[in-house]
Amino acid sequence: xxxxxxxxxxxxxxxxxxxxxxxxxxxxxxxxxxxxxxxxxxxxxxxxxxxxxxxxxxxxxxxxxxxxxxxxxxxxxxxxxxxxxxxxxxxxxxxxxxxxxxxxxxxxxxxxxxxxxxxxxxxxxxxxxxxxxxxxxxxxxxxxxxxxxxxxxxxxxxxxxxxxxxxxxxxxxxxxxxxxxxxxxxxxxxxxxxxxxxxxxxxxxxxxxxxxxxxxxxxxxxxxxxxxxxxxxxxxxxxxxxxxxxxxx
Numbered sequence: 001x002x003x004x005x006x007x008x009x010x011x012x013x014x015x016x017x018x019x020x021x022x023x024x025x026x027x028x029x030x031x032x033x034x035x036x037x038x039x040x041x042x043x044x045x046x047x048x049x050x051x052x053x054x055x056x057x058x059x060x061x062x063x064x065x066x067x068x069x070x071x072x073x074x075x076x077x078x079x080x081x082x083x084x085x086x087x088x089x090x091x092x093x094x095x096x097x098x099x100x101x102x103x104x105x106x107x108x109x110x111x112x113x114x115x116x117x118x119x120x121x122x123x124x125x126x127x128x129x130x131x132x133x134x135x136x137x138x139x140x141x142x143x144x145x146x147x148x149x150x151x152x153x154x155x156x157x158x159x160x161x162x163x164x165x166x167x168x169x170x171x172x173x174x175x176x177x178x179x180x181x182x183x184x185x186x187x188x189x190x191x192x193x194x195x196x197x198x199x200x201x202x203x204x205x206x207x208x209x210x211x212x213x214x215x216x217x218x219x220x221x222x223x224x225x226x227x228x229x230x231x232x233x234x235x236x237x238x239x240x241x242x243x244x245x246x247x248x249x
Contacts, residue, residue: 008034009054042082043089055082060116064233067201068240073247084246091246113229115236120223121202128216135212168194172221176214188213195220199234 011033037052046053065071074081113119158166167175175194179186191213197204200220224230 008036009052010034042085045086060114064116064236065240067198068237068244070240070244070247080247081243084243087246087249088243113227115229115232118227118229118233120227120230121200121220124216124219124223125202125206125211128211128219129206131215132211172214172217176218186214191217199224199230199237 035052037054038046038050039054039056040046042055065074070081167178170178172194175186178184188208192208195203195213195217203216224234
């Protein structure tokens with residue numbers, strides 16, 4: 001806990017954070033604008049006679065929550081999410097007693113990169129944006145768009161609908177190999193819909209024509225294999241999915 005944390009919460013959510021002591025800095029009139037709740041662990045249930053309770057949440061954890069469906073529920077009714085967390089905690093605690101299960105954890109020194117605002121993801125996006133901007137600038141200087149004649153696709157016994165269903169289960173590099181082998185042109189829109197905006201939520205605000213989505217997808221796939229921060233992000237999103245199941249029960 002930060003040494004300057006006071007536990008004071010403004011009644012008006014638009015008010016700023018205050019640092020100081022309840023007795024020394026605030027007049028009796030000013031104290032009416034704040035409450036001092038009981039600070040609990042999320043797995044603790046508040047006592048019936050306690051009027052105000054609070055939970056400390058890391059800003060990055062809350063930011064990651066906003067990128068998940070659970071975040072929408074938390075903004076409307078945080079109590080639903082807290083009840084789901086407690087139910088999940090009880091389930092894991094009972095499993096640990098019976099099977100010796102221990103929750104997964106990691107040592108923070110193994111990964112100092114932020115799993116929420118991950119540099120390797122933003123770096124890949126910036127690289128793809130610069131590449132597409134440079135390509136468009138070259139085309140503009142030439143005065144016309146030079147396009148190569150598309151090769152005729154090789155005959156495929158499968159309908160495109162079935163082929164798309166199969167491609168959904170393949171890694172991006174394998175999809176690119178299939179595209180080249182069958183002489184297909186899947187197009188930018190295909191690659192945009194195939195790229196997981198759930199895992200890579202940073203791409204949600206990028207327009208369809210701003211980048212080469214095939215290039216970006218393959219860049220991000222390589223980052224996903226090597227980055228510890230993205231491995232942690234995937235684990236955290238899976239944990240939120242687990243909590244979401246308790247919400248839907």
